[in-house]
Amino acid sequence: MVHFRSEKPGGTMFREPFKIGDITFANRVLRSSMGGRNSFYDGTVSPAFVHFERRFAQSGIAGIISATIAVNKKRMSPLEYPSLHDDRFVEPLKEAVRQIKEGNDCKYIVQLGDTGAHTHTSLLPQDEDRLSASSFFDLFYGYHNRSREMTPDQITAAVASFASAARRVHDAKCDGVEITASKGYLIHQFLNPFTNRRTDRYGGSPEARFTFLEEIVKAVRKAVGREFLFGVRLSAKDFNYLPLNIRWPLSPLRDYFGGNDLPQTTEYARRLKELGVNYLHIDSGFGFPNPHGSPGKFPDQGYHTFANATRHLSTKALVRAVAYNLTPAFIRRNVYGFGYRFVPAANADFADAIKKAVKIPVIANGGFQDRAVINGALEADKCDMVAIARPLLANPDLFRQLEAGAERPTNPCTFCSLCCAQTAVFPLGCYDEDRFASREDMMDQIMAWSSPNMDMPIARPKATKTGVCAS
């Protein structure tokens, strides 16, 4: 188990510039991928998407990593997330990025992904939402009763869809492209020995499980050229086991409970560097959300809503919802929520190990809010940059507050993770009612985040009832 032990109050390193490839970032803080239902139904970015991103671009941070933008027409996960599966999306994205960046020294990196069998929602069930490396049952993630093994032709098409989408990112004049091999999404399903039981050239050994990602990386590099900024988001350690998550068929206990560990991921990181990847974006865990990737409280109310909102999609989804509805709240919180806790700089030590071993620029993700924690990780050289999601959603002016000398924002994110659990079914925003003077204030804030009208102010939370939950 790793522990973060280098907090440095008063530091200013977060303000120093950093260069990756040809791109110079104005400072060390990035907005991490944060997706919401703010695009049109076909996946075209909307004015609401622009205004959501622009609020961060104006906040002093050095760059934004987009939500996971879909490369596959069929797997829009969730609905109303942006897509880049066709050339028709290039011009709207190009204009959106122009507007987001206008007047701000904020780089824009598009993260591309394919959710595979972890597709969260769909209007109605569709077979494409269960494609994966192999056939398996997973109670928590995805809605299909069972995933379906991809054929070699489907794999070839998936590789090509990443390359085409990456070329569109380049054509839309973004500053870089990131492929997500994390979050339990399709590439991660190939990397993870629990979900990849193949015996062809895409599975059967750690090297073979890397083949799908390797083919994607080669195709993407070819599509965007040698100079374009290209990163990969990687889970340092799978932590496959979640309490009560039933998975089938059983696998060797090491894979069932563990999955890829740090030495294996470090080897993958080394290969990615050799393949011409410019940076790695490090988190951990398998599936979104999971206790390691989104360190904090168990978002019971959010999962409850999600389970009910998706129960029409399959027998599994229905059983999940019924179980949730029948289980008393205190049992849900204590049993389903086992393992959820806040850990500051949750993945900084993983980032550190990979950075030292591979000597590649590394962005650490998860649990960064306090100035001491951010600076501690940077000054200890555990990572080169930090990526922040929930604390920036809670306080879009977080960077300005830290710049002005604050150690912690006045009304900090509580890491309740409700925003993560709600994002597939509700508008994006902060859902911790305790941070607001009233429920109406909270709703106003959510509506403002999702509004296509930039003039609508984000209500500053008035209450300060809560603090950061203890680790």
Ligand SMILES: Cc1cc2nc3c(=O)[nH]c(=O)nc-3n(C[C@H](O)[C@H](O)[C@H](O)COP(=O)(O)O)c2cc1C
């Ligand atoms: C509302 C919301 C939506 C998110 N959407 C994505 C996404 O589309 N792709 C992704 O890779 N991560 C996504 N994440 C995960 C964040 O990028 C980040 O890894 C996680 O929240 C932990 O970082 P934090 O402690 O700074 O919040 C999302 C997080 C939140 C809160």
Ligand code: SF4
């Ligand atoms: S306090 Fe708000 S922004 Fe922070 S995790 Fe909770 S819902 Fe998300």
